[in-house]
Amino acid sequence: MELVSLFIGLTFVNNVVLSKFYAVCPLLGVSKKPKNALNMGYAVTFVIFVASIVTWCLYNFVLEPLEITYLDLITFILVIASLVQFVEMFLKKTSPEIYKSMGVYLPLITTNCAVLGVALDNISAGYNLMQAAVAGLAVPIGFTIVIYVFATIRERLEIANVPESFKGTPIALITAGLMACALAGIAGLV
Amino acid sequence: MNINAILSLLAIGAVLGAILGIANKYLIVEEDNRIGEVMEMLPGANCGGCGYPGCSGFANALVEGEAKKVSACVVSNQETREKISTYLNETPGPDGQPVKVTV
Numbered sequence: 001m002e003l004v005s006l007f008i009g010l011t012f013v014n015n016v017v018l019s020k021f022y023a024v025c026p027l028l029g030v031s032k033k034p035k036n037a038l039n040m041g042y043a044v045t046f047v048i049f050v051a052s053i054v055t056w057c058l059y060n061f062v063l064e065p066l067e068i069t070y071l072d073l074i075t076f077i078l079v080i081a082s083l084v085q086f087v088e089m090f091l092k093k094t095s096p097e098i099y100k101s102m103g104v105y106l107p108l109i110t111t112n113c114a115v116l117g118v119a120l121d122n123i124s125a126g127y128n129l130m131q132a133a134v135a136g137l138a139v140p141i142g143f144t145i146v147i148y149v150f151a152t153i154r155e156r157l158e159i160a161n162v163p164e165s166f167k168g169t170p171i172a173l174i175t176a177g178l179m180a181c182a183l184a185g186i187a188g189l190v
Numbered sequence: 191m192n193i194n195a196i197l198s199l200l201a202i203g204a205v206l207g208a209i210l211g212i213a214n215k216y217l218i219v220e221e222d223n224r225i226g227e228v229m230e231m232l233p234g235a236n237c238g239g240c241g242y243p244g245c246s247g248f249a250n251a252l253v254e255g256e257a258k259k260v261s262a263c264v265v266s267n268q269e270t271r272e273k274i275s276t277y278l279n280e281t282p283g284p285d286g287q288p289v290k291v292t293v
Contacts, residue, residue: 058202068195075202082206086213093217 003134009190010138016114017146018180019187023114027147028172030105037151039098040105041144043091045137047083048115052136054079055119056129076119077110084110114143150176224253224281224289231274233265240264252278255289268293 016022023044030040055076063069088106091099099106109115118139122132153175162171228249235245240262242248251257252274260271271293278289 062198062202066194066198068192068198071195071199075199078199078202078206082210085210089210089213089217092219096219 003130005190006131007134007138010135011142011145012183013186013188013190015142015146015183016117016139017143018176018183020117021180022117023112023143024176025108026105026112027150027176028169029108030102031147031151031154031172033101034148034151034155036101037147038144039102041140041147043087043102043106044109044112044114044143045140047080047087047109047112048118048140049133049136051076051080051083051115052118052122052132053129054083056122056127056132059123060129072120072123073116076116080115080119081110114139146179150179153179222253222283224278224283225249227277227281228252228274231270231277232263233270235265237265252291253283253289257291259292261293 010016014020017024017027026040026044031037058075058079059069059072063071063075084107087109088099091102091106118136122135125131127135150172154172157171157175166174225246226249229246232245232249238244240248240251240257242251242257248257248263252260260266260274263271266274275291275293278291280288282288
């Protein structure tokens, strides 16, 4: 039950994009087509899930016993960068179309602050391994939902009568702001 | 100076590097070997002056037939351009056809 409320809390109430404002770069960059947005969501889900488990284990079984917890940032970045490299190789091999359509935003998952944010939050919140794994799943699912919804809204905006000066990124930023406002309606639920 | 810090960071790096190395063996993508050859011949400045992201992007575009003129690479000299165009005009690709490019 505790894990369920943690999951709901991290997916919707404390959504990583709309209430913590992590990962805004891919939100604006890869949301032109809903299909690309979903692919980005899957890639990020894999990276965050594995990264949160591996970084939790490294922190608790290696860094803490050796009393070198000040190295957490650099070890986490090492893990994340390797994972992203792996995803890149995997996608290049299995589906070159997805690899091409994601372009530079695929290696940029390395600098997606949601990934590092989850890894660091898991430590600072004092989660156990199970909770860290749930967080590693809940956060990217929240991200995937938001980026997909955002992409579909942007697709609709393509044919909308947007004032000249708001076309493109400005209206996208306003849309993201309105989505954050809507999500604020359930703030404090969990 | 904490020797533990150095050693553990080294170990983590080595393990991750080894995993990536093994993954690279299994997930290697068969590339047209002309791309690598052309890239070797290009100046390697990665300036982007040709309009492609780096020399590998330009080599890819040349082999794919997207770019027709080697002189789009502004850093290369006449000798390099001739070398690349003769190489591409004479070396057949996987489909048995060479790419037609001009200096």
